Amino acid sequence: MHLLEKLLQDWKARGHRMTKTRTALLSLFMEETAPLSVDEIETRLKKKRITANPSTLYRELDFLKTENFLSEIVLDGPKRRFEWSHREHHHHLYCEKCKGIEEVEMDNELAELQLSIQKKKGFKISSHTLEFFGLCKNCKNA
Ligand SMILES: [Zn+2]
Ligand SMILES: [Zn+2]
Incomplete structure (x- = not known):
C-alpha cells in the first residue's frame, strides 16, 4: 500500500498520532467495499476487539473524512455512512x-x-x- 504509507508519513510529519482506532478504521475500510453506517462500523470494530466510545469514533471518522481517506454518503436522513474514498x-x-x-x-x-x-x-x-x-x-x- 504505497499510497497509504505516504499519507501516514505525512500525518506523522504534521504531528498526528496513529491511534489504535484510527489504524483499525483504515484497515476496515480498505477491506469493505460497501458504505458502512456508524452502527455497522462499531460492530465490525468490536469483532476486531476494539471498543471506541461514540465521541472518539465520530472524531476519528471526521478526521479521516477531512484527510480524504473516507467519503461520507448521505442516504437516509441523519444516519451517517462512510466509505473508502480512494476508489x-x-x-x-x-x-x-x-x-x-x-x-x-x-x-x-x-x-x-x-x-x-x-x-x-x-x-x-x-x-x-x-x-x-x-x-x-x-x-x-x-
Ligand atoms: Zn431490498
Ligand atoms: Zn458520477
Whole structure:
C-alpha cells in the first residue's frame, strides 16, 4: 500500500498520532467495499476487539473524512455512512425496504448531461453526487 504509507508519513510529519482506532478504521475500510453506517462500523470494530466510545469514533471518522481517506454518503436522513474514498467514482442504489446498497457506475451517461448543463447554465461543474432510492430486485418481487 504505497499510497497509504505516504499519507501516514505525512500525518506523522504534521504531528498526528496513529491511534489504535484510527489504524483499525483504515484497515476496515480498505477491506469493505460497501458504505458502512456508524452502527455497522462499531460492530465490525468490536469483532476486531476494539471498543471506541461514540465521541472518539465520530472524531476519528471526521478526521479521516477531512484527510480524504473516507467519503461520507448521505442516504437516509441523519444516519451517517462512510466509505473508502480512494476508489473509482461511483453512485449508489439504496433499497428503502431492506436498506441494501448496490453500486452503479454511470459516468459515461452522465458526461453528456454534464456538458449540456454546463453549456445551458454557463456553470463549470467540478464534481457531482447522485444516489438512487427505491426497491431492490428482491424487495420489488417480494
Ligand atoms: Zn431490498
Ligand atoms: Zn458520477
